[in-house]
Amino acid sequence: MDFVLQLLFQGVGIGAVYALVALGFVLIFRATNVVNFAQGEFSMVAAYLMVVFAVDLGWPYWLSFLIALGGMAVLGAVFNLGVYYPLRHRTYLPVIISTIGASILLANSTLALYGPQPQVLQGWFDTPGFDVGGVFLDSQYLLIIGVTIALVIFNYWFFEHTLLGKKLQATSQDKEMASLLGISVSTMIMITFVYSALLGGLAGILVAPILFVSIQMGGTIALKAFAATIIGGFGDVAGAIIGGLALGIIETFGAAYVSVPYKDGFAFLVLVAFLVFRPQGIFGERVAEKA
Amino acid sequence: MSAQSTSSAAPARGNALALAAYVALALVAIFLAATLKFDGYILNILMQAATYTLAVFGLSVVLGLCGQINLAQAAFFGIGAYAVGLGTTDAHMPFWLCLGLGMLVSLIAGAALGASTLRLGGHYLAMVTISFQQILTLVMINAISFTHGPDGVRDIPRPQLFSGQQSYLAFCVAVLAVVGYLVWRLADTRLGRAMRAVRDNELAAGVAGIDVYRTKVTAFALCALLGGLGGGLFAGGFAYVSPDQFSFAESVVFLTMSLLGGVASPIGSAIGTGLLILIPEWLRFLKSVPGLYLAIYGLAVILIVAFMPDGIWGFVSKFFDRERPAPAPGAPLTLAPDDSGGANVLVTDKLSKHFGGLKAVDEVDIAVARGKVHALIGPNGSGKTTTLNVLSGLYSATSGSVSLDGRDITRLPAHKRTEAGLGRTFQNIRLFRTMTALENVVIGAERPGNKLIEGSSRAALEARAMAALDFVGLASRANELVTAFSYGHQRLIEIARALAANPTLLLLDEPAAGLNSTEKQSLHNLLERIAAFGLTILIIDHDMTLVSNAASHITVLNFGRRIADGESMAVLRHPDVVTAYLGAE
Numbered sequence: 099m100d101f102v103l104q105l106l107f108q109g110v111g112i113g114a115v116y117a118l119v120a121l122g123f124v125l126i127f128r129a130t131n132v133v134n135f136a137q138g139e140f141s142m143v144a145a146y147l148m149v150v151f152a153v154d155l156g157w158p159y160w161l162s163f164l165i166a167l168g169g170m171a172v173l174g175a176v177f178n179l180g181v182y183y184p185l186r187h188r189t190y191l192p193v194i195i196s197t198i199g200a201s202i203l204l205a206n207s208t209l210a211l212y213g214p215q216p217q218v219l220q221g222w223f224d225t226p227g228f229d230v231g232g233v234f235l236d237s238q239y240l241l242i243i244g245v246t247i248a249l250v251i252f253n254y255w256f257f258e259h260t261l262l263g264k265k266l267q268a269t270s271q272d273k274e275m276a277s278l279l280g281i282s283v284s285t286m287i288m289i290t291f292v293y294s295a296l297l298g299g300l301a302g303i304l305v306a307p308i309l310f311v312s313i314q315m316g317g318t319i320a321l322k323a324f325a326a327t328i329i330g331g332f333g334d335v336a337g338a339i340i341g342g343l344a345l346g347i348i349e350t351f352g353a354a355y356v357s358v359p360y361k362d363g364f365a366f367l368v369l370v371a372f373l374v375f376r377p378q379g380i381f382g383e384r385v386a387e388k389a
Numbered sequence: 390m391s392a393q394s395t396s397s398a399a400p401a402r403g404n405a406l407a408l409a410a411y412v413a414l415a416l417v418a419i420f421l422a423a424t425l426k427f428d429g430y431i432l433n434i435l436m437q438a439a440t441y442t443l444a445v446f447g448l449s450v451v452l453g454l455c456g457q458i459n460l461a462q463a464a465f466f467g468i469g470a471y472a473v474g475l476g477t478t479d480a481h482m483p484f485w486l487c488l489g490l491g492m493l494v495s496l497i498a499g500a501a502l503g504a505s506t507l508r509l510g511g512h513y514l515a516m517v518t519i520s521f522q523q524i525l526t527l528v529m530i531n532a533i534s535f536t537h538g539p540d541g542v543r544d545i546p547r548p549q550l551f552s553g554q555q556s557y558l559a560f561c562v563a564v565l566a567v568v569g570y571l572v573w574r575l576a577d578t579r580l581g582r583a584m585r586a587v588r589d590n591e592l593a594a595g596v597a598g599i600d601v602y603r604t605k606v607t608a609f610a611l612c613a614l615l616g617g618l619g620g621g622l623f624a625g626g627f628a629y630v631s632p633d634q635f636s637f638a639e640s641v642v643f644l645t646m647s648l649l650g651g652v653a654s655p656i657g658s659a660i661g662t663g664l665l666i667l668i669p670e671w672l673r674f675l676k677s678v679p680g681l682y683l684a685i686y687g688l689a690v691i692l693i694v695a696f697m698p699d700g701i702w703g704f705v706s707k708f709f710d711r712e713r714p715a716p717a718p719g720a721p722l723t724l725a726p727d728d729s730g731g732a733n734v735l736v737t738d739k740l741s742k743h744f745g746g747l748k749a750v751d752e753v754d755i756a757v758a759r760g761k762v763h764a765l766i767g768p769n770g771s772g773k774t775t776t777l778n779v780l781s782g783l784y785s786a787t788s789g790s791v792s793l794d795g796r797d798i799t800r801l802p803a804h805k806r807t808e809a810g811l812g813r814t815f816q817n818i819r820l821f822r823t824m825t826a827l828e829n830v831v832i833g834a835e836r837p838g839n840k841l842i843e844g845s846s847r848a849a850l851e852a853r854a855m856a857a858l859d860f861v862g863l864a865s866r867a868n869e870l871v872t873a874f875s876y877g878h879q880r881l882i883e884i885a886r887a888l889a890a891n892p893t894l895l896l897l898d899e900p901a902a903g904l905n906s907t908e909k910q911s912l913h914n915l916l917e918r919i920a921a922f923g924l925t926i927l928i929i930d931h932d933m934t935l936v937s938n939a940a941s942h943i944t945v946l947n948f949g950r951r952i953a954d955g956e957s958m959a960v961l962r963h964p965d966v967v968t969a970y971l972g973a974e
Contacts, residue, residue, distance in 0.1 A: 133512035184695045191456060192694045194515055195648070198460070199690025202641050202683055209680025313680070317637070321523065324516045359531040366520040373513065374505050 100232035105350050111239030112308070113346020114246035118301035119323035120330070120338035121253070122294035127333055128270035129290040130182060132193045136201035138320025140295045141302025144170050145311040146208055148303050149217045159222060167299060174295025178288050186287075201316070209313045221307040242304045249297070250339060266290060318362060322349075325369040331379030340380065415566035423559035432554055436626040438666050439561040443619030445646045445658040446572045447612035452644075453652035454581055455608035456588030458511060461502075461518040462643040464525040465495040465613040467635025469620025471529070474542035474630045484548040488621040492614055499613020503606040522637045529632035541631025545624050561622050568615065572655040579835060584608050586821050586832050593819035596781055597886065598807035598836040638683055645686045648693045651700025660701050715827070715867035718859035719852050724922040725841055727810050727893040730795030734759050734894050734925040735780070740789035742772075742779050749775040751949040752789065755927075757894065757942075762916065762926045764940035764957070766933075768969055772949040773929045774816060777898050780927075781813050782806045794893050808838040812892030814883045816899040816929075820871045826882050827867040830854035833886035841891045857889035858882070861915065877908040881915070888919065895919070897928040901935050913938060937961060945969065 119137055126134045147169050151162035181200045185193045221238040228235050257263035268276040269286040277283045301319070309315055323338075326345045330337020345365055353361040372379065427435065444466045451459050472491025476482045482490075498521075506517045529536050536542075551557040575581040583604045586594040595601045624630050642665065650661025665686075675681050697704060726734075735757040742750040750772045757763040767773050778784045780791055782803035790799045798806050812833075821829050834842060834853040842849050858864045861881040866874070871882055880900060887895055900916075901909050909932065916939045920926060930936050936943065936957075943960040945953040947969040953960045960966060 133515070135515065181691060190511060191458065192698065194458065194512060195644075196691050196694045198515070198641075198644075199687045199694065201687070203687030203691065206680035206682075206684035206687060210678050210684055214679055317519075317523075321516070321520055325520075328513070360527060363524050363527055366524050369517065369520060370505060373509065373517065377509050377513075
């Protein structure tokens with residue numbers, strides 16, 4: 099029983115990371131109707147920034163954290179201007195290909211700069227964790243879960259109760275109407291990209307002490323987060339979070355009871371099962387093109 | 390992708406000449422490959438180029454023709470390579486059998502992957518193919534007892550017939566020439582046209598009678614098959630395969646090759662593949678930094694998509710592209726609408742479409758009499774276009790039924806309804822944008838169930854399409870791209886596309902919208918000429934002059950309900966109709 103609870107705890111922790119990245123996916127998808135295939139690379143880049151500042155340069159953890167997030171905000175803006183904006187009037191396919199190109203560029207230029215050796219980033223706290231009734235609560239996992247809960251609450255407040263949040267929602271629902279109401283659509287899309295890059299970066303920094311910092315971490319996380327959004331229902335914020343948690347739990351139990359080397363394959367199996375049997379996900383996707 | 394039109398309609402003599410030149414060129418290439426004395430290094434490069442190009446041909450089919458993405462081409466390539474590798478060494482099976490098996494497995498894997506995903510949006514396909522690619526890499530590395538793991542498979546034999554390096558290379562070049570020809574010709578076959586139609590406009594393709602889903606799955610499976618073929622030959626060529634040769638990075642390389650050369654054409658595939666094999670050889674020093682090459686490829690992808698969407702060949706071929714003169718129209722257009730059913734061609738019974746709580750169409754009964762022009766009118770938001778979309782199968786009905794010519798079509802998908810005899814145009818014009826007017830109309834003429842096309846010979850299709858274009862007055866511009874036409878003329882091409890299909894019932898969705906008064910007048914004349922064939926028409930429009938002149942019978946909708954129905958003049962004077970349009974006093 100303790101073992102099961104232990105796995106559950108870990109599953110929720112890793113699932114929270116997927117949920118954060120999935121949230122970034124969903125926000126960009128709703129604003130631009132495009133899936134950003136470089137979303138996972140945001141996490142990877144942020145983790146490397148932490149390694150550079152906190153480990154290599156030895157700066158304080160909190161300062162490195164702020165610098166890394168600042169870097170992500172810049173990256174999100176540059177990404178928007180370089181990858182999405184020139185193609186905004188084209189169909190989704192060129193944009194998808196362009197974001198895939200960006201993902202390859204980010205991953206491999208990091209590889210070229212930093213080499214293939216995985217890096218280690220220590221956790222935020224010195225205390226490794228607590229033992230509660232036979233279940234070891236790792237402090238980094240607790241941090242991840244706490245931050246995710248806080249962000250979900252912030253997200254809700256931001257989108258439902260602030261003017262900027264409402265403008266962003268209006269833009270994602272109907273760009274033309276939004277611009278007629280005096281909302282600057284390009285600014286809103288810029289904000290969305292910056293915010294998604296921050297979310298992705300935060301997820302990367304939080305998960306780095308658990309996973310190792312490597313070039314591949316972005317792709318792995320993106321795949322899981324994408325599966326999470328499909329499980330939850332594409333484009334749905336609550337769906338992304340529940341899908342992420344569900345996937346984290348499935349994967350942790352799968353690795354413990356079925357097979358460790360194929361751990362990353364479970365996401366794919368769940369993904370395909372949903373695509374075949376319930377493609378609209380748990381909460382349903384708004385589809386149907388107008389004729 | 391905005392792709393270059395690989396247009397058709399060349400005179401037969403020109404085609405025969407091009408084919409002769411192609412065969413001659415291919416024979417020279419095969420001869421050179423077999424006889425020139427290359428050193429091992431050059432030979433390896435050529436072998437790699439030949440086998441990779443086959444895989445990139447696959448992308449030219451799925452991405453270039455059909456507009457669907459595949460980020461797992463290296464996985465299909467790997468399936469073919471491992472089938473030959475493991476089959477010939479561990480299982481001691483003959484080379485040809487293994488090659489065939491590898492292609493079969495690739496085909497099945499591709500079809501299954503496509504079938505599970507292609508009903509959904511393109512981003513699903515991108516992610517699912519990435520996942521598949523990663524799963525396959527995991528299996529290649531971890532299933533050591535079966536795949537030999539990271540060590541790979543060694544000493545893969547070649548077939549006895551081509552056991553020498555050079556003869557094997559010549560064989561690969563021959564395969565390349567044949568497959569290249571097939572891919573080149575594919576664009577102008579029925580399947581190729583269907584793929585291009587799906588790429589340009591899925592909704593319109595379905596309404597033109599194309600099974601969109603099956604077309605996409607076919608394109609994807611073909612791509613996988615070519616990947617398997619290339620991989621199988623690759624294994625024989627290099628005698629050694631290992632998991633890292635078929636990783637996601639290689640899929641990216643294939644994609645970059647395809648985009649760089651030009652996705653729309655096999656010539657582009659060959660150019661892109663050749664360049665991306667040669668350039669890294671010239672710039673070997675860049676290879677010393679891991680990741681640098683792929684980083685450059687990633688950047689190249691972004692830049693190509695933004696600045697050179699048609700690739701090198703798309704850019705170059707623009708200079709050779711001269712417009713062919715339009716073929717002369719032959720016999721005038723004929724229409725022979727089916728008349729197997731009763732007095733009414735279209736009957737709806739309590740047809741409803743609800744969106745959540747909104748009853749966009751609410752228990753509407755319509756009966757369209759054979760050979761008549763029937764109008765469906767109503768104020769904005771009254772449910773007219775929704776009704777049309779339910780009729781043509783773009784929306785499924787919430788309840789009620791639709792029958793066409795006595796046959797219940799309520800549950801049929803759009804392309805099946807078209808096959809059953811439905812034709813339609815769209816309010817916001819939906820043409821296949823990268824094709825010529827003639828090609829657009831040929832797709833209409835190709836409608837399954839069109840009894841006026843015998844066989845489906847190319848000549849018959851083109852003759853019928855030309856007749857339809859002539860009927861709307863655009864025959865002389867048949868070989869121009871549709872984007873070169875004015876808005877009003879595009880509308881006429883859409884009507885010609887529907888007429889070429891010889892429908893039993895024609896649905897016109899606001900054909901006068903956005904037309905000026907001259908164009909409206911000629912549209913009116915056109916409608917009269919169509920009606921003179923005895924074709925049954927259901928028209929939606931706001932233009933009351935057009936509606937009252939053209940239609941003998943009118944159904945009026947308001948808030949999704951039928952509020953009046955009957956002979957035109959009587960309906961237009963009906964007090965409820967006047968209230969709906971002008972408001973109550």
